[in-house]
Amino acid sequence: MGLLSGTSKFIKALTYPSDMLPPIMADDEHQHVDPELEHAASKFGMWLFLATEVLLFGGLFAAYAIYRAKYPDMFHHGSSSLNVVLGSINTIILIFSSFTVVVAVKAIQENKIKLVKLMLWITIACGAIFGINKFFEYSYKIHHGITPGTDIFYSLYYAATGIHMLHVLIGMGLLSFLLYRTSKGYYSKDNFTAIEIGGLYWHLVDVIWIYLFPLLYLIG
Amino acid sequence: MASEGSYRQYVNIGILLMALTVITVGAAQFDFGPFNVPIALIIASIKATFVALYFMHLKHEDTMTRIYAAYPLFLLFLLIAFTATDIFTRVSN
Amino acid sequence: MSTDNEKNYLENGKGFSSWFFTMDHKRLGVMYLCGIGTFFIIAAIASVLLRAEHLSPGRTIVDAHTYNVLFTLHGSMMVFLFIVPGVAATFGNFLIPLMIGARDVIFPKLNLYSFWIYCLGAVIFLFALAAPADTGWTFYTPYSIESGTNVILITLGIFVLGFSSILTGINFIVTIHKLRAPGMTWDRLPLFCWAAYSTSILQVLATPVVAITLVLLIGERYWGLGFFDPAKGGDPVLFQHFFWFYSHPAVYIMILPAMGIISEIIPVFSRKPIFGYKSIAYSSLAIALISFLVWGHHMFTSGQSKLINIIFSAITFAVAIPTAIKVFNWLWTMYKGSIELSAAMLYALAFIFLFTIGGLTGLHLGALASTIHLHDTYFVVAHMHYVMIGGTLFGLFAALHFWYPKMWGKMFDEFRAKIAFVFIFIGFNVTFFPQFIMGTLGMPRRYYNYDPEFTIFHQISTAGTWLMALGFIFMLYNFFRPISKTAEANPYKSKSLEWSIPSPPPTLNFDEIPTVTESTYAYGNKIERET
Numbered sequence: 001m002g003l004l005s006g007t008s009k010f011i012k013a014l015t016y017p018s019d020m021l022p023p024i025m026a027d028d029e030h031q032h033v034d035p036e037l038e039h040a041a042s043k044f045g046m047w048l049f050l051a052t053e054v055l056l057f058g059g060l061f062a063a064y065a066i067y068r069a070k071y072p073d074m075f076h077h078g079s080s081s082l083n084v085v086l087g088s089i090n091t092i093i094l095i096f097s098s099f100t101v102v103v104a105v106k107a108i109q110e111n112k113i114k115l116v117k118l119m120l121w122i123t124i125a126c127g128a129i130f131g132i133n134k135f136f137e138y139s140y141k142i143h144h145g146i147t148p149g150t151d152i153f154y155s156l157y158y159a160a161t162g163i164h165m166l167h168v169l170i171g172m173g174l175l176s177f178l179l180y181r182t183s184k185g186y187y188s189k190d191n192f193t194a195i196e197i198g199g200l201y202w203h204l205v206d207v208i209w210i211y212l213f214p215l216l217y218l219i220g
Numbered sequence: 221m222a223s224e225g226s227y228r229q230y231v232n233i234g235i236l237l238m239a240l241t242v243i244t245v246g247a248a249q250f251d252f253g254p255f256n257v258p259i260a261l262i263i264a265s266i267k268a269t270f271v272a273l274y275f276m277h278l279k280h281e282d283t284m285t286r287i288y289a290a291y292p293l294f295l296l297f298l299l300i301a302f303t304a305t306d307i308f309t310r311v312s313n
Numbered sequence: 314m315s316t317d318n319e320k321n322y323l324e325n326g327k328g329f330s331s332w333f334f335t336m337d338h339k340r341l342g343v344m345y346l347c348g349i350g351t352f353f354i355i356a357a358i359a360s361v362l363l364r365a366e367h368l369s370p371g372r373t374i375v376d377a378h379t380y381n382v383l384f385t386l387h388g389s390m391m392v393f394l395f396i397v398p399g400v401a402a403t404f405g406n407f408l409i410p411l412m413i414g415a416r417d418v419i420f421p422k423l424n425l426y427s428f429w430i431y432c433l434g435a436v437i438f439l440f441a442l443a444a445p446a447d448t449g450w451t452f453y454t455p456y457s458i459e460s461g462t463n464v465i466l467i468t469l470g471i472f473v474l475g476f477s478s479i480l481t482g483i484n485f486i487v488t489i490h491k492l493r494a495p496g497m498t499w500d501r502l503p504l505f506c507w508a509a510y511s512t513s514i515l516q517v518l519a520t521p522v523v524a525i526t527l528v529l530l531i532g533e534r535y536w537g538l539g540f541f542d543p544a545k546g547g548d549p550v551l552f553q554h555f556f557w558f559y560s561h562p563a564v565y566i567m568i569l570p571a572m573g574i575i576s577e578i579i580p581v582f583s584r585k586p587i588f589g590y591k592s593i594a595y596s597s598l599a600i601a602l603i604s605f606l607v608w609g610h611h612m613f614t615s616g617q618s619k620l621i622n623i624i625f626s627a628i629t630f631a632v633a634i635p636t637a638i639k640v641f642n643w644l645w646t647m648y649k650g651s652i653e654l655s656a657a658m659l660y661a662l663a664f665i666f667l668f669t670i671g672g673l674t675g676l677h678l679g680a681l682a683s684t685i686h687l688h689d690t691y692f693v694v695a696h697m698h699y700v701m702i703g704g705t706l707f708g709l710f711a712a713l714h715f716w717y718p719k720m721w722g723k724m725f726d727e728f729r730a731k732i733a734f735v736f737i738f739i740g741f742n743v744t745f746f747p748q749f750i751m752g753t754l755g756m757p758r759r760y761y762n763y764d765p766e767f768t769i770f771h772q773i774s775t776a777g778t779w780l781m782a783l784g785f786i787f788m789l790y791n792f793f794r795p796i797s798k799t800a801e802a803n804p805y806k807s808k809s810l811e812w813s814i815p816s817p818p819p820t821l822n823f824d825e826i827p828t829v830t831e832s833t834y835a836y837g838n839k840i841e842r843e844t
Contacts, residue, residue, distance in 0.1 A: 043281070047281075047288055055295060069304065091241050098237075210268050218248035
C-alpha cells in the first residue's frame with residue numbers, strides 16, 4: 001500500500017461523512033441505530049466531553065483560587081494592568097457568538113439553510129475578532145516585557161487565556177467544517193446533530209470566558 | 221427535537237447576558253472589600269447558568285446528562301477545597 | 314446488508330488497511346492488546362534490568378543515571394502505555410458490545426480515532442527515548458523542571474494518550490446507556506460492564522486534570538510559568554496535588570476492569586450465581602466516587618498540613634470498604650459451589666489472594682503513624698506491585714485464558730497454562746514479598762545504591778523476576794501453540810451473551826439482537842438441570 005494512498009485514506013477517514021466512506025470503512029453503517037437514539041447519544045457524548053473540558057480548565061481555576069488567596073496584592077496589581085475595555089468587548093463578542101450559534105442550531109431544524117450559513121459565518125467571525133483582540137493584548141504586554149514567567153498572576157493570565165484561545169481556534173475550525181458541510185447540502189432538519197453538538201462546544205468556550213473575564217480583569 | 225426555545229427567547233437571553241456583563245463591569249468599579257470575588261463569581265455563575273440552561277438546552281435534557289454536566293463542578297470544588305485546606309493550614313516552625 | 318455475518322471478525326477483510334482502518338470493536342480490542350502487550354514486554358525488560366542492577370550494592374551493570382532512566386521508563390511505560398489503557402481498552406472494547414447484545418459501540422469512528430490517538434501518543438513517547446526522562450513516572454517538581462532530559466516530549470506523549478483514554482471512556486459510558494439489548498436492564502448488566510462503566514467515569518473525569526498538570530509542567534519548563542517554582546512564590550507540592558488528583562483515580566482505572574473480570578470468571582467456574590450482584594455493582598460505582606477523595610495519601614510526608622493528612626487518612630480507610638465487599642462476595646460465591654480449577658480460575662483465585670495482600674498493606678500506608686516510616690521505601694513498591702500485578706495483571710491473564718476460545722476460535726493447552734501459572738505465581742511472590750520486609754527495614758525506593766545489609770533481599774527479589782519472566786514466556790508460548798484449531802461457542806458453559814454466538818464471533822456479532830430474559834449469573838445445579 002503506497003504511502004500516498006494510505007495518507008489519502010487517512011484524510012478521508014477523518015473528514016468524510018460515514019456513508020461516503022470507501023467500502024473498507026463502511027463497517028459503521030452495519031449498526032442500524034435509530035436516528036433519534038443516535039441524536040440523543042451524540043448529545044450525551046458531547047456533554048461528557050464538555051465535562052472533561054470543565055475539569056481541564058478547572059485545574060487552572062484551582063491554581064487561581066490558591067494563589068489569589070496567597071498573593072492578593074500581586075493579583076490586584078496584575079489585574080489592574082489588564083485592559084478592561086478589550087476584555088469587555090471580547091466578552092460581549094463571545095456572548096453574541098453564543099447567540100448566533102444557537103440561532104444556527106434552531107435554523108437547521110427548520111431547514112433554513114441560508115440562515116444557518118449566515119449565523120455560522122458570524123460566529124466564526126466573532127471568534128476571529130476575539131483572537132485579534134487577544135493578539136493585540138499579548139503583543140502589547142510582551143512589548144512591555146510582561147511574559148508568562150514574570151510572576152504567578154501573569155503565568156495564570158497567559159496560561160488560562162492562552163489555552164482558552166486555543167479552544168476558540170479549535171471551535172472556529174469545527175464550525176468552519178460544519179459550515180463547509182452545510183454549504184454542500186449535508187445537513188437538514190432530519191440530520192443536524194453535528195451542528196447542535198458543535199454549538200455545544202462553542203457555548204463551553206463562551207462559559208469558560210464568562211468566568212475568566214471577571215477573575216482576571218475585574219478584580220483589580 | 222421538540223421546540224427547545226424560540227428565536228425570541230434566544231434574543232431575550234442574549235440581551236440578559238449583555239446586561240449582566242455591564243453589571244459585572246460596573247460592580248467592579250466599586251470596592252466591596254471581601255465581597256469583591258464572591259459578587260463577581262455569582263454574577264458569572266448566573267450568566268453561565270443561563271447559557272447552559274437555554275443556549276445549551278440543558279433545561280430540556282434528561283437527568284443523566286444533567287448529572288454529568290453538574291458532577292465536574294463538584295469535583296472541581298473538591299480539588300480546590302482539599303488543596304486549599306492543605307496550603308492554608310500548614311504550620312511553619 | 315452484506316454477508317458480513319458469515320465470516321468471523323478475524324477473517325473478514327485481510328491486510329494492514331482492513332485492520333488499521335477498521336471500526337470493528339473486536340479488531341480494535343485485538344490491536345490494543347498487541348499495543349499494550351508490546352509495551353508491557355519492553356517495560357518488563359526494563360524492570361528485569363533494573364532488578365539485575367540491584368544484585369549487588371553500588372554499580373552492577375549500569376550507572377546511576379541509567380538506573381534512574383530505567384525505573385522512569387518502566388513506571389511511565391507500564392502506567393500510561395500498558396495498564397491504564399490495559400483491560401479497559403482491550404477487553405472492554407472486545408466484550409462490552411457483545412455482553413450488552415449490540416453490534417458495536419455507539420461511536421465506532423470515535424473508537425477508531427481513540428486507537429489512532431493511542432498510537433500517536435506512543436510514538437511521541439518513543440521519540441522521548443532519545444534522551445529518556447530520569448524523574449520517576451511521577452515527574453515531581455522541582456527536579457522535573459531542572460532535569461536535562463526529554464521531559465517535555467514524554468509528558469506530551471502522556472497528554473496525547475490521555476485523550477485516547479477520555480474518548481474510550483465517553484464511548485463506553487454512552488454505549489452502556491444507549492445500546493443495551495431489549496431486556497438487558499441495569500440489574501442484568503454483566504458485572505464486567507458495571508466495572509467498565511465505573512472505570513470510564515474515572516477516565517473521563519480524572520484524566521483532564523493530569524492533562525492540565527502536564528501542560529503546566531511543560532509551560533514551566535519552556536516558558537517559565539511559576540506555579541511550582543518557589544522562587545516565584547509557587548509551590549512544588551501543588552504539582553503533587555494536581556498530579557495525584559488524577560493518579561489516584563487512575564489506580565482504580567487500573568483495577569476496576571480486572572475486578573470485573575474476576576466477577577465474570579468466578580461464577581462460571583463455581584457453577585453458582587454471583588453472590589451479592591447489586592453490592593458488587595454499587596461498590597464499583599462507590600469506588601469511582603470515593604476514589605476522588607483520597608489523593609493526598611500519596612503525599613503524607615510531602616509537607617502537607619497535619620489537618621489534611623488526617624482527613625485523607627480517614628477517607629482512605631473508607632475507600633477500602635467497597636473493595637472488601639467485593640472480596641467477600643467472590644468468596645461467598647465459591648462457597649458450596651462446584652469449583653473447576655481451570656487456568657482462568659487459578660488466576661482469578663490468585664487475584665483474590667494477592668490483591669487482598671496488596672490492599673491490606675495499603676492500610677499500613679494509609680495510617681499516619683506507620684506511613685512516616687514506610688513512605689518511599691520498598692514497602693510501597695511491594696504494595697503497589699501486589700495490587701497491580703497480583704491484581705490487574707493476574708486479572709488480565711485470567712481474561713486472556715477465559716476468553717481465548719472466544720477471541721481466537723482455538724483452544725489452548727490447560728496443563729501448560731497451569732505450569733506457566735505456577736512459575737508466574739511463585740516468581741511474583743519471590744520478587745515482591747522480600748520487598749515488604751526490606752521496606753520495613755528501611756530500604757528506600759528509587760535508590761541506586763544501598764547498604765550491604767539489604768543485599769540478600771535484593772538478590773532473592775531479582776531471582777524472582779527471572780522466574781516470573783520464564784513463566785510469562787511459557788504462557789505466551791502456550792498461547793501461540795493452541796491445541797485445537799476450532800472452539801465451540803460456549804466451552805465453559807457461561808450464560809453471558811458473548812458465549813451465545815460462534816467462536817470467533819462474526820463481524821456483526823449477532824444475527825439478530827437477542828432479547829434478554831434472565832440474569833447473566835443464573836448458574837447452579839438446580840437451574841441448569843431445568844434448562
